[in-house]
Amino acid sequence: MKDVHQHTAETIQRLEQESLQVSVKSWLDDTPVSSTRSRFFHHAGFLHLPNFVDTSTCYKMKECMQEIVNNEWDTQQMDSFGTSAKENTARGDYFLESAARVHFFAEPSALDDNKQLKAEFQENKIAALNKVGHGLHLRQGPFSEYAFSVKISELMSELGWNDPLLPQSMYIFKQAVVGGAVNSHQDSTFLFTEPRQSCCGLWLALDEATTENGCLWVRPKSHREAVRRQYARNSARESDPSAPQFLMKELYEHSISWDGGLPGIGSFDDLMQAGFIAVPCQPGDLLVFSGELDHLSLPNKSSAARHTFQLHLIEGKDTTWSASNWLQYENPSRPFPRLHAGLDQFRAYEDEN
Numbered sequence: 001m002k003d004v005h006q007h008t009a010e011t012i013q014r015l016e017q018e019s020l021q022v023s024v025k026s027w028l029d030d031t032p033v034s035s036t037r038s039r040f041f042h043h044a045g046f047l048h049l050p051n052f053v054d055t056s057t058c059y060k061m062k063e064c065m066q067e068i069v070n071n072e073w074d075t076q077q078m079d080s081f082g083t084s085a086k087e088n089t090a091r092g093d094y095f096l097e098s099a100a101r102v103h104f105f106a107e108p109s110a111l112d113d114n115k116q117l118k119a120e121f122q123e124n125k126i127a128a129l130n131k132v133g134h135g136l137h138l139r140q141g142p143f144s145e146y147a148f149s150v151k152i153s154e155l156m157s158e159l160g161w162n163d164p165l166l167p168q169s170m171y172i173f174k175q176a177v178v179g180g181a182v183n184s185h186q187d188s189t190f191l192f193t194e195p196r197q198s199c200c201g202l203w204l205a206l207d208e209a210t211t212e213n214g215c216l217w218v219r220p221k222s223h224r225e226a227v228r229r230q231y232a233r234n235s236a237r238e239s240d241p242s243a244p245q246f247l248m249k250e251l252y253e254h255s256i257s258w259d260g261g262l263p264g265i266g267s268f269d270d271l272m273q274a275g276f277i278a279v280p281c282q283p284g285d286l287l288v289f290s291g292e293l294d295h296l297s298l299p300n301k302s303s304a305a306r307h308t309f310q311l312h313l314i315e316g317k318d319t320t321w322s323a324s325n326w327l328q329y330e331n332p333s334r335p336f337p338r339l340h341a342g343l344d345q346f347r348a349y350e351d352e353n
């Protein structure tokens, strides 16, 4: 078996050298890119930025989430989140209504047959959560302060986004023992823009993320592959309430056999064989990746939780949000927040509405 960490270090070193030697064009719009980190990002499809925020910011987010869970999670209204084909298409109204709200999704394996928290989670319910989303950035507090910070806005400009918009955020828990795998996917499947893809994921580690507790695995350069699947609202549902709420449309034939699943049996060797590398992170590290980059995470079988906070951005200039994306605001004239408008304008908008 190859050493996972050595494999990552060697691959990143090779990508760094290549990105400095070849002429790099933007994955977004084919224009040449200049800064060293932008060259790496557009060449490899991802970028690891150590210490992007300090550990006190991570601590504030974790503390705020604990409070939100204690005060707001109504465990009588239970929904769970997994990434199998069946779970993807069976999502219900609570998920759909989470676009601009803070909704709670448990780990399927933390629930009993009656969809209630298993006894061992009754006193520590946060340990049963898979994720909270998708409008955390719309609340005052550490999540919006980070999302609309100058640092994020400048990073997106440096990487080539003209007018970044922020449709969704989520807090992922990847809990000790019960934290399930996130199957291999491209984020643009779920955040589809037209006429071209423009999604960018900003994955912020709030805890140490290791190969043992389910760090992210990415497949370098896969961002140049077109988006293979589109997760779309099912229009048949309007006339037939028994029809599935969502469809996963295969957009073309391809040879990526692990799409929507894991390569082989999901061993480290299987992942490396398929071209993935593990990207361990320290708290405060940011992983940036483009919407077509293949990525996944393995189950967390360790005793350490792996919390992260994610933003998913799209380009507002010359692209539109697909009308069949799952995420739509209940008020269709409400725009997605613009990153460059900053926190004050965002707050002013929130105060007015």
Ligand SMILES: O=C(O)CCC(=O)C(=O)O
Pocket: 172, 174, 182, 187, 201, 203, 216, 295, 296, 297, 308, 310
């Ligand atoms: O944190 C994870 O395990 C997966 C996150 C992910 O796939 C995403 O943010 O797109």
